[in-house]
Amino acid sequence: MSVLKKVVALLIGDDNSSSVNWLKMPKKRALKKLTERELLTLESEVGAKLFGPIPKGHRREFFCLDERTWIWHEEWLDEKRKLTTSTVRYEINEHGVLKVQEGARYAYIDGEELQNFGIAIRMYYEQVAREVYSRDPATGESLVQ
Amino acid sequence: MAEQQNTSMYHVPASQEAVVVHSPEAPLTEVELAYQQAMESALDAHEADPADVDRRRIEGLLGESTIAATEIIAPSPEVSFNPRDTAHLVACGQRVIRMRDIERGEGTPTVGEAIARTQDLNKGDVTLAA
Numbered sequence: 626m627s628v629l630k631k632v633v634a635l636l637i638g639d640d641n642s643s644s645v646n647w648l649k650m651p652k653k654r655a656l657k658k659l660t661e662r663e664l665l666t667l668e669s670e671v672g673a674k675l676f677g678p679i680p681k682g683h684r685r686e687f688f689c690l691d692e693r694t695w696i697w698h699e700e701w702l703d704e705k706r707k708l709t710t711s712t713v714r715y716e717i718n719e720h721g722v723l724k725v726q727e728g729a730r731y732a733y734i735d736g737e738e739l740q741n742f743g744i745a746i747r748m749y750y751e752q753v754a755r756e757v758y759s760r761d762p763a764t765g766e767s768l769v770q
Numbered sequence: 771m772a773e774q775q776n777t778s779m780y781h782v783p784a785s786q787e788a789v790v791v792h793s794p795e796a797p798l799t800e801v802e803l804a805y806q807q808a809m810e811s812a813l814d815a816h817e818a819d820p821a822d823v824d825r826r827r828i829e830g831l832l833g834e835s836t837i838a839a840t841e842i843i844a845p846s847p848e849v850s851f852n853p854r855d856t857a858h859l860v861a862c863g864q865r866v867i868r869m870r871d872i873e874r875g876e877g878t879p880t881v882g883e884a885i886a887r888t889q890d891l892n893k894g895d896v897t898l899a900a
Binding site: 658659660661664665668689691692693694695717718719721722739740741742743744746747749750753754757758760762765 | 864
């Protein structure tokens, strides 16, 4: 599956339910495994909050697609009540962090943007480890006895 | 003989006995009263989070206003890892993916894997500035 198809599938999903409030990490995990998409949804709830408050009427996603790819997605209704979306893919390679946007726009990020991105990644890892997977981010050990 | 006993270093004058004797029935001293009031105040302030035991205990000892003042002047967190280090960023991603895989039941990490994945991340940490 291509990266683009995977992103679309993860963002849009296979069903019509947009609410994720029902999605909670089960207490007895051995009895119920969440799918990758469900886990990504939980992670994204954490990731979306890393960049400050989400503007009213906006929906934001930020998650780790694979070890070198991170996705930022935001959608909102414009003045004409038309749904507007923006998806950014960040690819980490040996040269730096490549930012890929719609319209075949590519650029390596630097300066404050790179700094913020790096901090966000670290925060994402630490918060997701604790809040989604109940693991100690320093050791990887489970926090659930 | 009786006069000698009265001048002994162990003699407690009658006027001071009420101060020295300390029993549960004794009235609270000013400090004890302040402690009790601070504790009650802290408990009321944290009814919403009964699990915050440490906070209540500290507030009981120091007083709510002291804690509030300390938080205002407390140093901001300082990032000591290099957020521009792409290897570090990749390591974060690897660990996220690994946790996700484990959650989906796709194997558990060996001790060696867990240590290897931890090493890069432990080079830096979020610490408080001195």
